[in-house]
Amino acid sequence: MTKKLVFGHKNPDTDTICSAIVYAELKHKLGEDVEAVRLGEVNSETQYALDYFNVDAPRQVQTVSNEVEQVILVDHNERQQSAEDIDDVQVTEVIDHHRIANFETNGPLYYRAEPVGCTATILTKMFKEKGQDISKSTAGLLLSSIISDSLLFKSPTCTDEDVEIAKELEAIAQVEAEVYGLDMLKAGADISDSTAEELLSLDAKEFSMGDSKVEIAQVNTVDTEEVLQRKAELTKAIHETVSSKSLDLFVFVITDILTNDSTVIAIGDQSNAVNQAFGVELTDNQAVLNGVVSRKKQIVPPLNEQLG
């Protein structure tokens, strides 16, 4: 059987890295030749999870068509979030929990998307459906993904199914989700060593909304003020990104994982869409979005509504 690569999105987060590792493992168990790779640096939250459960990060690649003809996508489908040469390979499978956009195939494929909080939740179900045991470290990576994507079950993207499956995984991984999870999130929220450019690219995704090119970057913190002290530096870097990528809008979302509110810095010709989408008034490019923690569920849809 021909070898395939499996990978998540650019600017990988914990769900993208762990889902690639875990799905490659499931494929191995089913006798297929699949290797997990990643399209970017491992962030400090993900590294905490990998270290805790003693699992190596996947190999990093820039392109995939030089290695394989077929690939599997996890945790994304939109072309601009994928490998830069994604059009040169055949996508045979997608396992995802996001909207479908900017995705097209020449032939039929296996596509499984569910409106749950995390790709790892779907993968856990697939292990069970295929009758495969989940090891302690695999359960740990899956649980870490759910905690990460759901901000410890606080995000509105988190479903009952995510919570139930996290409980099962907690038992196998032999950790307390609330304790382990907060430590993991804090490891990711430690941004003291990061440059402004790094903060902006840590978890950034680009979207096509109507005719507008929009980038939305998010950072978790336990101290919003600490991030805002660097606003001048951040604003300068955002302006540069808007210019170099010809963006119509850049939204930087600073999410407080203790209060579950977000502060946004929005820059670009379409920044007024933020006011309209969230019923706020940007002051000095900045506004607070109370109770907003989820880019996918609380930021992309209203912005898309304005710009689409």
Add this chain to the structure above:
Amino acid sequence: MTKKLVFGHKNPDTDTICSAIVYAELKHKLGEDVEAVRLGEVNSETQYALDYFNVDAPRQVQTVSNEVEQVILVDHNERQQSAEDIDDVQVTEVIDHHRIANFETNGPLYYRAEPVGCTATILTKMFKEKGQDISKSTAGLLLSSIISDSLLFKSPTCTDEDVEIAKELEAIAQVEAEVYGLDMLKAGADISDSTAEELLSLDAKEFSMGDSKVEIAQVNTVDTEEVLQRKAELTKAIHETVSSKSLDLFVFVITDILTNDSTVIAIGDQSNAVNQAFGVELTDNQAVLNGVVSRKKQIVPPLNEQLG
């Protein structure tokens, strides 16, 4: 819970009609308010299946957004094959076995595509996964869909999984697939009442291949000669279609469901592509393609190769 409509593609075939009926039934069993509807006339093959298993056709609709806010798609995803106001409603689920193209959502959804021969195959698995019994008439509709899409298991689109599931359904539906299936296909192949224009539009799909605009229409028959007796009339209608739609090529595929060969009538500036794609020589616009029954797998790819 809000009511949803479930429907398949325009120019409905047996899989599209039956999958909508059956998925609505599964949703009812799971406590959801879902009604099956259709976007066009029931063809004579499908009517045979509905009559045989004593099931009513779904209600026909032109638009959906005047009735509901949310819909479920079966057996298709491409926008141009769906309800004309599909952009005005939210697609919450898709169950399909085709390529993904021209499809986009604002938010996450449940999407299940598998590279099998028929949507009904996936729906049968879903009944089993949800622990729901399949009634005799439901099994009959599901089996009819598999027989229709696979031309009685002869099409190269038919997978081992389709065949296995058809066997299970055969037992529940209490029919012999080979006997019932041939009768059903023959009912669909009875074209004596159809005008030339109706024959050309019965199962027609348009494709972009390179710079060429290509339409491929297919009709099943048990008597190719009967169709070819109307060649003058058909040729005239094809010329009119080529002219009115500015097509570069129109291929009319007459598939004999007993011999599993097809005779094509090809007209247009690019008709030479048919000679090259299939290694034949069109004589009076006509050629025989031995062993060719599947537009998706045996006609589109080689033509696309020539024109793309």
